[in-house]
Amino acid sequence: xxxxxxxxxxxxxxxxxxxxxxxxxxxxxxxxxxxxxxxxxxxxxxxxxxxxxxxxxxxxxxxxxxxxxxxxxxxxxxxxxxxxxxxxxxxxxxxxxxxxxxxxxxxxxxxxxxxxxxxxxxxxxxxxxxxxxxxxxxxxxxxxxxxxxxxxxxxxxxxxxxxxxxxxxxxxxxxxxxxxxxxxxxxxxxxxxxxxxxxxxxxxxxxxxxxxxxxxxxxxxxxxxxxxxxxxxxxxxxxxxxxxxxxxxxxxxxxxxxxxxxxxxxxxxxxxxxxxxxxxxxxxxxxxxxxxxxxxxxxxxxxxxxxxxxxxxxxxxxxxxxxxxxxxxxxxxxxxxxxxxxxxxxxxxxxxxxxxxxxxxxxxxxxxxxxxxxxxxxxxxxxxxxxxxxxxxxxxxxxxxxxxxxxxxxxxxxxxxxxxxxxxxxxxxxxxxxxxxxxxxxxxxxxxxxxxxxxxxxxxxxxxxxxxxxxxxxxxxxxxxxxxxxxxxxxxxxxxxxxxxxxxxxxxxxxxxxxxxxxxxxxxxxxxxxxxxxxxxxxxxxxxxxxxxxxxxxxxxxxxxxxxxxxxxxxxxxxxxxxxxxxxxxxxxxxxxxxxxxxxxxxxxxxxxxxx
Amino acid sequence: xxxxxxxxxxxxxxxxxxxxxxxxxxxxxxxxxxxxxxxxxxxxxxxxxxxxxxxxxxxxxxxxxxxxxxxxxxxxxxxxxxxxxxxxxxxxxxxxxxxxxxxxxxxxxxxxxxxxxxxxxxxxxxxxxxxxxxxxxxxxxxxxxxxxxxxxxxxxxxxxxxxxxxxxxxxxxxxxxxxxxxxxxxxxxxxxxxxxxxxxxxxxxxxxxxxxxxxxxxxxxxxxxxxxxxxxxxxxxxxxxxxxxxxxxxxxxxxxxxxxxxxxxxxxxxxxxxxxxxxxxxxxxx
Numbered sequence: 001x002x003x004x005x006x007x008x009x010x011x012x013x014x015x016x017x018x019x020x021x022x023x024x025x026x027x028x029x030x031x032x033x034x035x036x037x038x039x040x041x042x043x044x045x046x047x048x049x050x051x052x053x054x055x056x057x058x059x060x061x062x063x064x065x066x067x068x069x070x071x072x073x074x075x076x077x078x079x080x081x082x083x084x085x086x087x088x089x090x091x092x093x094x095x096x097x098x099x100x101x102x103x104x105x106x107x108x109x110x111x112x113x114x115x116x117x118x119x120x121x122x123x124x125x126x127x128x129x130x131x132x133x134x135x136x137x138x139x140x141x142x143x144x145x146x147x148x149x150x151x152x153x154x155x156x157x158x159x160x161x162x163x164x165x166x167x168x169x170x171x172x173x174x175x176x177x178x179x180x181x182x183x184x185x186x187x188x189x190x191x192x193x194x195x196x197x198x199x200x201x202x203x204x205x206x207x208x209x210x211x212x213x214x215x216x217x218x219x220x221x222x223x224x225x226x227x228x229x230x231x232x233x234x235x236x237x238x239x240x241x242x243x244x245x246x247x248x249x250x251x252x253x254x255x256x257x258x259x260x261x262x263x264x265x266x267x268x269x270x271x272x273x274x275x276x277x278x279x280x281x282x283x284x285x286x287x288x289x290x291x292x293x294x295x296x297x298x299x300x301x302x303x304x305x306x307x308x309x310x311x312x313x314x315x316x317x318x319x320x321x322x323x324x325x326x327x328x329x330x331x332x333x334x335x336x337x338x339x340x341x342x343x344x345x346x347x348x349x350x351x352x353x354x355x356x357x358x359x360x361x362x363x364x365x366x367x368x369x370x371x372x373x374x375x376x377x378x379x380x381x382x383x384x385x386x387x388x389x390x391x392x393x394x395x396x397x398x399x400x401x402x403x404x405x406x407x408x409x410x411x412x413x414x415x416x417x418x419x420x421x422x423x424x425x426x427x428x429x430x431x432x433x434x435x436x437x438x439x440x441x442x443x444x445x446x447x448x449x450x451x452x453x454x455x456x457x458x459x460x461x462x463x464x465x466x467x468x469x470x471x472x473x474x475x476x477x478x479x480x481x482x483x484x485x486x487x488x489x490x491x492x493x494x495x496x497x498x499x500x501x502x503x504x505x506x507x508x509x510x511x512x513x514x515x516x517x518x519x520x521x522x523x524x525x526x527x528x529x530x531x532x533x534x535x536x537x538x539x540x541x542x543x544x545x546x547x548x549x550x551x552x553x554x555x556x557x558x559x560x561x562x563x564x565x566x567x568x569x570x571x572x573x574x575x576x577x578x579x580x581x582x583x584x585x586x587x588x589x590x591x592x593x594x595x596x597x598x599x600x601x602x603x604x605x606x607x608x609x610x611x612x
Numbered sequence: 613x614x615x616x617x618x619x620x621x622x623x624x625x626x627x628x629x630x631x632x633x634x635x636x637x638x639x640x641x642x643x644x645x646x647x648x649x650x651x652x653x654x655x656x657x658x659x660x661x662x663x664x665x666x667x668x669x670x671x672x673x674x675x676x677x678x679x680x681x682x683x684x685x686x687x688x689x690x691x692x693x694x695x696x697x698x699x700x701x702x703x704x705x706x707x708x709x710x711x712x713x714x715x716x717x718x719x720x721x722x723x724x725x726x727x728x729x730x731x732x733x734x735x736x737x738x739x740x741x742x743x744x745x746x747x748x749x750x751x752x753x754x755x756x757x758x759x760x761x762x763x764x765x766x767x768x769x770x771x772x773x774x775x776x777x778x779x780x781x782x783x784x785x786x787x788x789x790x791x792x793x794x795x796x797x798x799x800x801x802x803x804x805x806x807x808x809x810x811x812x813x814x815x816x817x818x819x820x821x822x823x824x825x826x827x828x829x830x831x832x833x834x835x836x837x838x839x840x841x842x843x844x845x846x847x848x849x850x851x852x853x854x855x856x857x858x859x860x861x862x863x864x865x866x867x868x869x870x871x872x873x874x875x876x877x878x879x880x881x882x883x884x885x886x887x888x889x890x891x892x893x894x895x896x897x898x
Contacts, residue, residue, distance in 0.1 A: 121874070244706060291721060
């Protein structure tokens with residue numbers, strides 16, 4: 001081995017620590033879409049925790065030359081366990097920033113600033129963790145039994161670090177490949193839509209923040225046990241950017257990519273610069289290192305945004321060898337060719353777990369004085385409507401009449417400013433939208449809302465409620481726990497897909513479909529969420545008329561089968577053909593309601609809408 | 613009282629910087645985290661002009677021009693192409709962090725790590741209302757005040773200003789109403805970049821000595837001031853900057869000066885948590 005032995009051991013430890021940290025960040029950023037710009041503080045809190053748990057009391061050691069809290073002198077592995085717990089606990093306050101409906105970039109800035117703030121505080125308040133000088137002489141595990149300076153010890157340390165990193169790899173992979181991971185990726189692609197399908201975003205973000213934080217904490221503990229010192233200089237906010245660079249270069253969302261990135265960027269850069277001869281001013285080499293990291297981020301995001309190892313497309317149909325069809329462009333011509341296959345033969349009752357058809361025409365959903373204003377402008381004012389069970393209710397009105405806003409308030413996507421909403425007699429006005437979805441109120445969106453980097457089949461399966469693998473703990477229990485049920489769900493989704501004539505697109509990313517195909521995916525997905533009430537926001541917009549009528553027929557069938565549908569639509573022909581009753585909104589108020597034939601008799605309706 | 617005087621100068625400089633930052637956010641929806649690096653690069657250009665025997669106040673124009681040109685280039689050749697790809701807003705923010713590293717450390721690689729200062733006198737000292745201020749500080753304050761009044765006039769009374777406000781309120785509607793939004797966005801980046809360059813240069817003058825990484829954490833003050841007044845709101849930015857500038861400097865008189873920026877941090881985190889649309893703002897319609 002010679003003199004290189006120690007060097008190799010050091011590289012192994014660094015590679016393991018950086019890989020572990022990147023795996024945790026990749027789970028947050030690449031899988032769940034949380035841009036944790038403060039990630040480094042989670043590693044740091046782990047390092048400090050492991051240090052002060054393993055070190056003896058500060059006042060009685062070495063003449064008290066450094067100050068720190070705790071000093072419990074615990075044997076291994078307790079400091080490492082404590083570090084992981086501390087990293088997980090640190091996540092909890094940040095849930096208030098990340099768990100809210102805050103723009104992703106605002107939340108990211110909040111985390112970045114928190115990292116800077118914590119660094120500043122630790123640096124300047126010496127009694128806590130010895131301030132800017134940092135903590136040194138951190139005991140290595142078992143140092144009284146085995147000399148940490150020996151080659152054997154260092155290799156053993158590297159070995160343990162690698163084994164733990166492999167463990168973390170399988171852990172994050174287990175979560176990512178579960179139904180819960182699918183929900184995380186759905187949230188990453190479109191959080192508002194995931195919310196409307198019943199995903200609890202706050203829970204999902206919390207769990208990922210805690211798990212990623214615990215992983216970062218453990219990586220910090222491994223690092224500090226090896227280098228035996230830790231100081232604020234080691235965890236400036238820019239260190240997080242290095243980890244982000246690693247993930248972007250390696251391939252966000254791909255855990256092997258995260259490891260590759262960790263080896264290339266943090267490890268690679270450290271090692272290359274170690275061998276550069278001293279040139280120019282003393283800051284030159286470190287400065288160029290930062291410049292290169294900045295350049296790599298920009299260049300990779302431009303030329304290879306999915307990284308060296310892009311996220312793998314999941315083939316759920318089991319048809320691994322089938323060449324996927326060419327992605328189609330969003331033109332009406334290709335939509336016209338879509339044949340809704342044997343949809344008539346679909347047994348929606350079984351597939352969608354519908355209850356026995358009840359068409360008692362009772363009021364299932366109603367509003368009382370529902371109002372919404374933005375910045376003092378009232379968009380929906382005092383709307384009181386009653387939706388009857390088993391009916392396909394249409395909602396029309398000129399642009400800006402408040403149709404979509406009303407729908408959004410019914411689904412809980414937007415909070416109302418006044419009035420109440422009742423569902424089966426219960427006041428649901430303040431119920432969050434994912435709870436409403438779980439209770440059976442599911443909506444679709446006016447704008448494209450597919451989960452772009454989920455395949456069509458994944459889009460559909462993600463909506464199915466009550467998946468045993470779609471909880472954090474369920475995902476940890478592994479495929480043996482949820483696999484059989486997931487297989488059934490996939491079969492169910494395939495059957496629906498076949499019914500709608502889109503089987504050949506099962507394993508295509510939904511983002512690559514044509515406009516009409518995406519509409520269908522969205523409708524199928526909403527159906528698989530097993531709604532009692534389906535709220536459709538312009539489902540036929542941009543859809544070829546032939547296809548629109550086929551969709552309309554299916555919606556009518558569903559209503560006959562006991563489902564209740566509310567549909568916002570511009571196209572009067574659709575209203576004429578399928579909707580009864582129709583509610584007319586104008587300037588935020590209910591202008592009239594009745595059948596289309598009745599409405600055409602009413603002068604005020606004709607004036608407000610039908611003619612104009 | 614003297615800390616109040618310092619606070620006024622800090623606030624005035626911060627106001628200039630924040631107005632530029634928030635205008636960029638308003639018209640392009642980008643949190644330009646590379647803003648601090650353009651500030652310090654502008655200051656260094658002004659410093660080199662000053663080193664060649666030009667008085668600091670003329671050199672200041674070099675700083676302003678640098679800020680304007682660099683910001684325009686950044687938007688035109690980096691942010692706009694990325695935005696055209698229809699990526700998540702966070703991608704552009706990550707790009708801006710990358711640009712910030714390139715800008716700050718590229719500068720450091722060129723100029724080295726040492727501190728420098730402008731070749732300029734601090735001027736007489738004046739006692740005003742119990743505050744002790746140098747002539748230099750008074751001039752800086754005067755420049756900032758004039759520029760802020762100018763921005764107010766621009767936004768309120770000129771066609772350009774109205775077009776800028778229309779573009780930031782709703783870009784598509786503005787374009788459909790005949791506003792040349794592409795031109796307005798470019799102009800906004802040039803004007804806001806000029807503010808950035810001005811702020812960077814007077815920040816460096818006011819600091820006395822500065823180096824390549826001096827403005828690295830300035831972004832935190834900018835963000836705090838912007839979110840306090842409401843993102844994208846120029847008048848909110850002025851209010852936020854005055855509040856943050858005074859709060860940090862006055863608090864420095866009572867607590868460990870090392871902690872003075874903590875006030876800004878706490879304000880920012882509180883705003884993000886409870887009122888991300890600013891103290892006066894309310895939710896946007898979309």
